[in-house]
Amino acid sequence: MASSNFIDYVKISCRSGAGGAGSRHFRREKFVDKGGPDGGDGGRGGHVILKANSQHWTLLHLKYKRHIRAENGEAGSGARCNGKQGEDVIVEVPLGTIAKNPETGEILAEVTEDGQEVILLKGGRGGLGNHHFKTATNQTPEHFQPGDPSQEEWIVLELKLLADVGLVGFPNAGKSTLLSTVSAARPEIADYPFTTLVPNLGVVGYRDYKSFVMADIPGIIEGASQGKGLGLRFLRHIERNSILLFMVPATSENIGDEYRTLLNELELYDPSLVEKERLLAITKGDLIDDETKKEMMKTVPGDIPYVYISSVTQEGISELKDLIWKTLNP
Template sequence: MKFLDEVDLKVQSGDGGKGIVAWRKEKFVPKGGPSGGDGGDGGSVYVEADENLYTLMDLSHNKNVFAEDGEPGGRREQKGASGDDVTIRVPPGTVVKDRHTGETLGEVIENGQRICIAEGGEGGHGNAYFKASTNQTPRHAEPGEPGEERELTFELKLMADVGLVGFPNAGKSTLVSALSAAEPEVADYPFTTVSPQLGMIYVSEFETFVMADIPGIIEDAHEGRGMGVEFLRHIERTSVLLFVIPITADDLGEEYRKLVHELASYDADLMDKPHLVALSKIDVLAPDERDLLPDVVASEFPDDVPLLPISAAADEGLEALTYALYEKVSAARSDSSTASTQA
């Protein structure tokens, strides 16, 4: 399935139906009064989160979305039928912005959450509405209000428990493949992953978490270099960060500091998230060197950052990594639940 995380759409809510001028004409009602009904309301355009969707691909097939206009009012004060609403279904984590101003109109996070992005116009009043003691025979009615027309950008921010952070070819895709059923393209060259991948990690039958393989970050990604900003925004909604640094890197500590710089430059709050470092590709080392690796490189990293040597290809250290991540995820979920209860 192709992943698509940004789509531009034009939406148009329905116009309100016009009110009408009409008069009562019953046989035994002399000098019948006004009976023109109000027009129906125009349909609105809504966005609703659907947990069965994972990409914005469906929206790319229809770039124009229109709701129905309201019907005109009828005789005998009958209100016109309202236009049908239109609901655009999107994955949870979708943000809707005005395409021209960049203003955020809303976002849907929980399954079933629904927001209105273009409200239908109200139906106009018929002449019966204007009858009063000082005006027994009103001869005017209102047109319906026009609907709203908007050009919007839909952005999807992945919602995952763990976000993988690393430069291209760090071994992130191989790690997701080894831990889950996800099958991102894997090869020994940079930028193999060009779209985010999600993997479900099973700790036990009833204990799971979702891992997001974010495409490789490059230096100055926070300034938009490469596809940096497009990818960095997916990290915002993850609870835990896993930095993946291959032990084949020239300077492990410097690579970590560069990654931290890119994240902090994009959003300083990202580094408040709990994070760990996976030292990948340890299968290139001799067995006795692997055991000593954390102690040898510890001075290159902050004291409070756990270092976990792994080899996804050789299936080494993955169980310890899984449990360490789940411990962080569980704590983050507990903190989130407590905050929601107190809110």
């Protein structure tokens, strides 16, 4: 999918509906003397509601719809008729979307489950009609309430992909190739760095019709946490992954050093990331012989489970799925 189709950050102007005014009305019928006040209440203004939709995976549909407006409530009328409530506006977003105040960075809401709804801006309350203000000493009240005003705010929507497994590795580590091998996802694959410019999601089938979701995060480079390369832009997508699968090519000079460099970039960006469960896939295993493999094993850190894999020959793929599933379901 082209990078222009993946949007994970938008800033939108939202306005809820104003409440309708209450009615100042008196009952007037031919055979009813002094009918009294019968002004109805105004209708509530429409809410602006954030709703999670599992069918969305990007904020692209909001890129060109920057102004969200809910409907105003209608005014009340005579015979105690209440005004119509303003229609709510539902803003559908992918799972994992966060709504923030653009000035303070305060998190206003987040949705992580399909169908979950959160009111971003409440519609104005409708005003009370004059029949509410009738008393023993004031039988013909002129007073009624105007509706409460609308709310209007700029809101930032930021997507952090939800996935069971996040792939972490330098460019050309084989992340896209693995994702295309184990799922129906078809990310762009080429032999040059930064082929993947946007995150990709794939559903990986497992035994007995089980499955888990895997996310290919664009290649991190040393210094990504300081804004170099593409890493900083997409590092936030790693925050919501249940486990992290580090991917280091078997052709690397030192597997342990490359793994520790990747881990360091995550820690510099967000120290909590290193507390996640971690696995290591040593990729491109078909490019080295058994003797070299034995030598490379000496550089593998002893504190992380690992598997040699080859997406080309399928070596280790089943073992990797087993390890991932066991880690997700201890």
